[in-house]
Amino acid sequence: MKITIVAVGKIKEKYLTAGIAEYTKRLGPYCRLEIVEVDEERMPADPSPAEKEKVLAREGERLLKHVRDGSYLIVLDVRGKALSSEELAEKIDALALAGQSDVTFVIGGAFGLAPAVVAAANERLSFSRMTFTHQMIRLILVEQLYRAFKISRGEPYHW
Numbered sequence: 001m002k003i004t005i006v007a008v009g010k011i012k013e014k015y016l017t018a019g020i021a022e023y024t025k026r027l028g029p030y031c032r033l034e035i036v037e038v039d040e041e042r043m044p045a046d047p048s049p050a051e052k053e054k055v056l057a058r059e060g061e062r063l064l065k066h067v068r069d070g071s072y073l074i075v076l077d078v079r080g081k082a083l084s085s086e087e088l089a090e091k092i093d094a095l096a097l098a099g100q101s102d103v104t105f106v107i108g109g110a111f112g113l114a115p116a117v118v119a120a121a122n123e124r125l126s127f128s129r130m131t132f133t134h135q136m137i138r139l140i141l142v143e144q145l146y147r148a149f150k151i152s153r154g155e156p157y158h159w
Helices: 014-027 049-064 085-097 115-120 134-152
Strands: 002-008 032-038 072-082 102-107 123-126
Touching (some): 002 134, 014 032, 032 134, 102 134
Parallel strands (some): 002 102, 072 123
């Protein structure tokens, strides 16, 4: 399976970079993982709703350019469906069984996702009703993907 994570912004904290690198390495035997970073738009200190909308639209255009035709698009959205780790494993298994070998996850920036990105999604996924930084959610996503593949194969998961 080919999994692409398209995310706004670069990871700045070393502990997050190290964690993402570790899980990316661990995912090697299970899938082909690619992480694509798109530039984060500069936002004024106190943006108006119209300025916020323009920023999200520009980021959204850049995000969607990296979603391949035919890829199953899952956007991370606080208003999305919450899944357990086991349910995420079942979802990935179901996609594979249906012949869907290309899955793209999209992570928005600090202000979320453009409506066009959400509208293009096959599915909206929420990891929690809590708010996490868009940088931290990238680590959580790769960890949960690794856990999902371990669950699917009945392998023990220990960190």
